[in-house]
Amino acid sequence: MKKIKPNILIAIILSIFLIFKIATKESKPDFKFSTTKITSGEIVESVVSSGKIIPGEELKVFSRLSEDVYKAYAVYGDIVKKGQILLELDSTRFQKELSTKLKNLEILKIELEQKKKKADNDKILLEKGYIASIELDESENEYKIKSLEIEELKTEIQKLDQNIIDTQITSPIEGRVDYINEEAIKEGKIFANAWLYTISSGHKELNLSLSIDGREITKINVGQEVTFSVETDLNTKYLGKIVKIVEPIGLKPNINKSPVFYEVIVEILNSNDLLKTGLSVDAVINIQTKNNIYKIKRSALRFVPPEGIKIRKASNNSSSAGVIWVLNKDNSISAFSITPGIKDSEFVEISNFKEIPEDANIITNVEIVNKAKNNGFSLPQPKRY
Numbered sequence: 001m002k003k004i005k006p007n008i009l010i011a012i013i014l015s016i017f018l019i020f021k022i023a024t025k026e027s028k029p030d031f032k033f034s035t036t037k038i039t040s041g042e043i044v045e046s047v048v049s050s051g052k053i054i055p056g057e058e059l060k061v062f063s064r065l066s067e068d069v070y071k072a073y074a075v076y077g078d079i080v081k082k083g084q085i086l087l088e089l090d091s092t093r094f095q096k097e098l099s100t101k102l103k104n105l106e107i108l109k110i111e112l113e114q115k116k117k118k119a120d121n122d123k124i125l126l127e128k129g130y131i132a133s134i135e136l137d138e139s140e141n142e143y144k145i146k147s148l149e150i151e152e153l154k155t156e157i158q159k160l161d162q163n164i165i166d167t168q169i170t171s172p173i174e175g176r177v178d179y180i181n182e183e184a185i186k187e188g189k190i191f192a193n194a195w196l197y198t199i200s201s202g203h204k205e206l207n208l209s210l211s212i213d214g215r216e217i218t219k220i221n222v223g224q225e226v227t228f229s230v231e232t233d234l235n236t237k238y239l240g241k242i243v244k245i246v247e248p249i250g251l252k253p254n255i256n257k258s259p260v261f262y263e264v265i266v267e268i269l270n271s272n273d274l275l276k277t278g279l280s281v282d283a284v285i286n287i288q289t290k291n292n293i294y295k296i297k298r299s300a301l302r303f304v305p306p307e308g309i310k311i312r313k314a315s316n317n318s319s320s321a322g323v324i325w326v327l328n329k330d331n332s333i334s335a336f337s338i339t340p341g342i343k344d345s346e347f348v349e350i351s352n353f354k355e356i357p358e359d360a361n362i363i364t365n366v367e368i369v370n371k372a373k374n375n376g377f378s379l380p381q382p383k384r385y
Contacts, residue, residue, distance in 0.1 A: 029308050033327050034365035036297045038353050043295055045287040045342035047219055049210040049264070053230070053279045056205025056267070059173055061197040063190045064166040065089060072185050074197065076178075080171040086197055089167040089190060098160040101153060108150045115143040175201040178277070206268045206275055208240055210283055214260035219287045220245060226266045228283035230275065238275070240266040242285070288342060295347040299364040300324045301340065306366060309333055322348075327361040 067089035074086040119139040125131045179198035184190060208228060212220055226240040244265040266283070268275065301322045305311060313334035315323045322340045325333045336356050341349030356362075 030369040031306075031309060031331070032367045032369050033331075033361075033363055034367075035327055035361035036300060036364050037359065037362060038294055038296050038350065038356065040292060040294050041347075042289065042291045043293060043342055043344050043347055043349055044289045045219075045344060047212065047216045047285040047287060048345075049212055049283050049285065051208055051210035051264075051281055051283060053268075053275055053277050053281060054207050054209045054265075055175070055178070055200030055277050056207050057173060057175070057201040058178070059175075059199050060195055061086065061169060061172065061199060063089070063169060063192060063194045063196055065163060065190070066192045067091075067167060067190060069185060069188045069190060070167070074171075074177050074180070076180055078177045080175065080177060080199065082171060082174045084171045085168050086171055086177070087169040087185065087190075089169070091164050091167040094160050094163045094167070098157065098164065101157050101160065105150065105153050105157065108146065108153060112143070112146045112150060115139070115146050119143045169196060171197075171199050173199055173201060175199045200277065206271045206277065207243075208264075208266035208268060208281060208283060210264040210266060210281075210285075212262045212264050212285075214262060217245070217262045220262075220264060220285060225286045226283055227286070228266075228281045231280045231282075233274065234282075236274075238271075239269045240283075241269060243267045290342060290349065293341070293349050294351075294353040295349050296324065296338075296362055297346060297364055298343060298348045300362045301338075301348065303363050303365065305333060306368065309366075311335070324356070325363045326357060327363050333363060 070088045070090045072087050074080060074084075080086065119136070119142075122131060122136040122139045126133060126136045176199065177197055178200045181194070181196050184194055184196065190196070208226070210226075220242065222242050222245065224242045226242060227237050228240060229235070229237055242264055246263040246265065248260055248262065264285075301324060303325055305325060310330075310332040311334075312328055312332040313336075315335035316337065322338050323335050324338055325335055327333055337352075338350045338356070339352050341351055343349065
């Protein structure tokens with residue numbers, strides 16, 4: 001077989017290479033733009049949050065004594081009145097001791113009366129010269145000592161009376177029994193300072209506990225209006241009012257750079273029987289409302305030109321401003337810096353709208369219609385921006 005001449009071999013290789021390049025030549029992508037225009041109208045700035053329904057008031061009930069259980073009256077879920085007995089402890093030993101001390105008090109009162117009579121008689125005898133003054137002093141001292149004994153005994157009786165009262169564990173508020181220390185009650189022995197019940201006003205008074213990002217908390221103030229819906233009925237809207245802002249405990253912003261969340265307590269203004277403690281809610285806090293302002297869709301500020309688009313005017317944006325892109329008649333795009341104001345879920349206010357061409361088509365999205373071919377391997381790329 002005859003050898004192929006070098007110049008013919010080179011020509012064959014070049015021909016194959018050119019054919020391959022022509023066959024695999026990348027075509028320019030085509031773009032389909034979605035645009036919007038500057039409009040005028042109203043923007044209601046708000047902060048969106050989530051949380052749960054909590055009782056308007058919640059108090060824990062503790063035992064003041066260490067005694068055996070006599071009788072339990074309340075169970076979980078009971079609606080109780082203020083002062084209603086929840087649990088009764090055994091008061092037998094206090095009753096017996098009280099009975100004894102009351103009898104002792106009667107005896108001491110009799111003795112005290114005798115001491116008083118003696119002191120009064122000694123005073124008369126001293127005036128007539130029948131006794132020395134020291135005898136009057138002794139009788140008066142005995143009267144004073146007996147008086148002190150009676151006062152001490154009365155104090156002990158008052159303490160016993162209070163102990164008997166404390167054997168009756170009562171509800172501090174009108175509300176519902178939400179939690180019970182069933183284990184301690186079933187064991188039959190209650191110790192002093194032991195938690196027994198938690199009573200909440202949730203059946204009548206309800207609040208919201210909302211979690212607010214620290215980046216939004218400066219917009220939140222006591223008295224602002226809140227609208228919310230519950231997970232069981234998203235179509236019904238309820239009203240509330242902010243009554244308290246709770247700062248995080250142990251906040252050290254210069255040390256801990258993790259996100260900070262504040263608790264915002266909201267009083268529910270139009271509660272009903274469908275609202276229950278523990279239900280999750282989605283809430284909107286209304287910050288401010290502006291009317292007759294110029295605005296654009298927020299999606300316009302999120303647009304980033306993909307590769308291949310012809311840019312007539314590039315972005316020269318500062319850190320404090322935003323950038324929007326305007327579609328020109330020749331399908332090129334131009335960047336304009338704007339100063340954003342308040343925003344809602346869909347629109348953002350712009351104050352320097354006069355710098356943007358009148359009736360400009362502002363790009364919110366783009367779709368690559370004819371994506372360029374690529375013979376190599378690569379990860380899938382998004383077509384929408």
